[in-house]
Amino acid sequence: MVVSPERLAGAPHPLLEGLDAGRAAAPAAVVIFGASGDLTSRKLMPALQALMARQQLAPGTSIVGVGRSDLDHEDFRARMRRAVEQAGDVDERAWAELEGGFRYVSGGYDDGTTYKVLDEVVGDLDRERGTAGNRLHYLSTPPGVFADVVRRLGEVGLHRPALGGEFARVVIEKPFGRDLASAEALDAALHEVLDEDQLYRIDHYLGKETVQNVLALRFANSIFEPVWNRRYVDSVQITVAESEGVGHRAGFYEEAGALRDIVQNHLLQVLALTAMEPPVSMSPQGIRDEKVKALGAVDLLDAAEVSAEVVRARYRGGWVGGAEVPGYLDEDGVAPDSRTETYVAMRLRIDNWRWAGVPFYLRTGKRLPKRMTEVALQFSGVPHLPFAPTQAAELGPNALVLRIQPDEGITLRFGAKVPGQSFDVRSVSMDFSYGAAFLEEAPEAYERLLLDALHGDPTLFIRTDEVRQAWRIVQPLLDAWADDPAPPVDYDAGTWGPEEADRLLAADGRRWRRP
Template sequence: MSTHDKIQPTVFVIFGGTGDLNARKLAPALYNLYLEGWLPEQFSIIGTGRTKLSDEEFRQNLLEDINQFSRTGKAAPEKWEVFNKNLYYQVADVNNVDTYKEFGTRIQQHEAEWKTKANVIYYLAVAPNFFPIIAENIAKSKLGAAADRVRIVVEKPIGHDLKSAQELNQLLTRLFEERQIYRIDHYLGKETVQNIMAFRFANSLLEPLWNRNYIDHVQISVTEQLGVGDRAGYYDGSGALRDMIQNHLLQLLCLVAMEPPINFNADEVRNRKVDVLRAMRRFSPEDVRLSTVRGQYASGWIEGKEVPGYRQERDANPESNTETFAAVKFFVDNWRWQGVPFYLRTGKRMHQSSSVITIQFKDVPHSVFPAESAEGGHQNRLIISIQPEMSIRLQMQAKRPGLEMILNTVDMVFDYKGTYTAQAPEAYETLLLDTMLGDQTLFMRGDQVEAAWDLIMPILNTWQNRKSLNFPNYSADSWGPESAEALIARDGFHWFTLPLNGKK
């Protein structure tokens, strides 16, 4: 039986159907899944929101969104004509439990028409403060009782801190079974991120080297050229540590550091990720001072355009203590990684938008070549580029052509565009398909979320209780504050950046 055949008739109920997430990500992803034959023959997409719209108005809005944001370009009229017949809209007050009865009626109508029970996916594409009330009203309306067919998808952030994450998880697991709860982190759906596991566990070449004996350190950098824009009101209560490191970057670290799972079962894979988080060294106040850096961007110029500093952004607090940059040195205290530093950094208004994992291998124990033979260092690197290019490159030393023994760094490169002609799916396409299939491998489990919060709470508490006196401390179009360079330079390293064209 193919994967296509396993997908049961499905009803999607998208809370926040008129919102930005549905417009930019969910609707284009569902349409692309339809184009490529991954949606079941019988499906329904019900958007909900407070805005009064007819089904036809909702369909027209989604057509405009798909034409603008889909990776496959504008919708073909003949394909859209079929797809849009499965789109519906329902005005909803999520606080009113009576509203949910209408969802139940519509689902029953579809099941009667299809002559079969359907899988139902409730997607909470709304602000986090609505998660509890929607979950409770779904349960009160008896719309989540069929645990084998009903799933609820919750976007990040899962909580604002450890306590709120625990409260939300307790609520969700009281109302639903864990197998019904899909906590989504779109980074885990990216093609190159998924390939980390394939690269590590489907090849025998690297496994003997994947430990403290051969790896010097690991860097994970996720940087953005964009500022906060119109999101300053939300971002001021979040910051880079909460917004990026607690979820995206720690997820990447887990994939790099996890032990080989016994099999590809969802819980087995997630158990190994939780093991990593539990093994990570906790921070004392002194550790926070020595092993973390925070920053906030000032005004500057990016690509010839003047941009404001964070405190000058619309709705931003002019005396804000919120960090737009964070760098942290972590350690995983287990047999494989003891003593190997993991450097994580993320920031806005940086010189380049990129997501790169760099595994730096140790020097050869003894060089037989004279010092003048080397142009630069001798170290080997494995570089996993998630964006803007998708590639995995191994940097090694080789002799440069000529009569002298001169060593150069050369790249062995696997890149998606050069290897495959098919266009890679967007992250949300992968994650929505897995939700339909009931596969939770790429989704976070409750204990995993809480372990990540537990790890960073000492940093958050220290930063909140100690106002930074030097904000803003890095200019737009830079690589962050100088103290971030000092953090890694103290250990004899430097931050690695991959040029956009992939060349040195």
């Protein structure tokens, strides 16, 4: 499609139409399983209120909690009110709109009675509040119960919209399995009841504006894409750093580790957006097809390569942000003989025309010096540097850095002449900051994703083949580590990781960025 300059100046860019979330969603019963949990209070309920405050939810939209906790409708409403209060301001007008629509169904996730009652409750809401037969089921429980919930929904027909309704969709939270086999088994169980187009697998990273901006930067500009390939890019570094430790989530983290918690989903999603080919359109299929192809082109490591290409590590005690923090093994709930990794660094290759020969270095870790996520493209040097070594001593490689969080923005590093009589050149930065360029506040990731799920726009959700491709990449690491009795190597809390990770890049004549 040819896009005229007038169109670019005025109406929304047709490639970006799929990302328009300005419209109000159709009325629906939003059914949250595991509604007594942390995610519902911290993220889902504040997001739903914010959407109602912006009139992006239809009047009558109702919220039904389901779980084993012994709550009644009033308890649930009061709990959700507290959640919104704790998250910030209560918008009284939005609250008044939502207030009459809270219901709670107490019961086991594998108990048929729970679903019979739920069916009656949402049927009543259709009549009393005009939810019109539409259902958005949100599975906010531990993943072990996802398959049971979906099977039981199917038994009472809640996997389909009620008469006159338009949709019944199911949102599920990561993790999508704990390895390739369990992910495939989970999908098989879900697909026994649901069609793929009813499934919305959330990776909240994709709801972040700056992650979506990777697509805008690459495909709405003519200056970046021509250099976005092996001819100009020397290497790519993707970092997801956390300053926090395992906190009170040791039970979960001991089972997951950094590879499952971050690499399999967030890191590989950012990699896919960075490496994918331009889609024909921003349609869900257009984008997701290209992401799958990019992930499918990643060169899978074999067992022998894992030790050379991947570093797994675990934090010792140290200092982060001026506070002394314990090592992973001393955290509450961590087994003394734990082999769980809190840090992973790896070198991946993408075997396709665009990226052949360009290493992608990925790293993630807990208790690193600061919380930040970025993608950095480092460009190849000039063919001939006509400066004396002393003149170019402070000149580094050109780099384009996409800062995903915090301080969201983009930095371009290039060489400039140092003012003065001599001809010294030095690297300088040109910065774009989201906060300075736009007055609008970016919506929270969960606001964006909940609204998209209500609209039926799956662009920012993960399709079954993406999940499978990501597990294919990660599975050889899981296998190699399962056979390796050695614990992860150590790094001090408050540092950027172990020496082994530095050596991984040093072997290629490169260094990790020190943001």
